[in-house]
Amino acid sequence: MTTERNVCEISPVNGLQPTRLTLFVVVHLFGRVAGLIIGACVGLKYFQIAGLAIGAVVGFLLGHIVGYLPTWLGTRWMFRSIEKSATAELKDSLDQGEWNFWQTMTLLQLAARKENVQPYLPRILAMLESDETLTRVYGWDALRLVFTELSQRIDDYEPRARVEECRRKAALLHEYLAGLPS
Known part of the structure; x- marks a missing residue:
């Protein structure tokens, strides 16, 4: 059994297996690609070739952060929702449908x-x-x-x-x- 810990203390990426392509994954990927392209274009426009490389890196990083935001918010919401649920509600949710991360x-x-x-x-x-x-x-x-x-x-x-x-x-x-x- 687990030690007494709150579910929110366990990172969702703590060795868990990745599952499938979701909207969150697509948004994250789109954020990185869009950030890379926009950063490269802005960098090239204002700072030529050196700006292209720096803008691409900065844009990619900003796109990564913005693209990951929905995943982070959704995960926090899920953990808080589970944490605040009554024990009977939690037990009922275990008997519903196919098993998933929830x-x-x-x-x-x-x-x-x-x-x-x-x-x-x-x-x-x-x-x-x-x-x-x-x-x-x-x-x-x-x-x-x-x-x-x-x-x-x-x-x-x-x-x-x-x-x-x-x-x-x-x-x-x-x-x-x-x-x-x-």
Whole structure:
């Protein structure tokens, strides 16, 4: 289990697996490209060739900051929303639809509140064996963040590996758990 910490203290990029192309990723990429082009054009117009290079770098950095702002604000909103939610609301959200980053952070918040998260372990183990890579990624993240000791038993698990390999490693956890007293 995790130590008593607030979900907001855990960085969303703290070893978590990147998942898919989102609007936030596109905005971030567009911000960098637009910043690079605008910076290069402004630099070239006012300071010739040296200005082109310096303007491109400065523009890229500013575009990076501005482009990342929606991601940062959205992440902060998500963590605050989870942190302020009632325990019953958090438990309800774990039973809705496909698992995603929100559910992983919700489960982590429940663990931080010292709630019993063991009933969710079978679902997470099933996610490790899924045919879908993204589901395995979310399952692996949840296992590493919430059930840290268990994840260390299959430390070399790679959610993007072949399904058969993922199932073989998940079976090691099933065997270990079957040998534990109830």
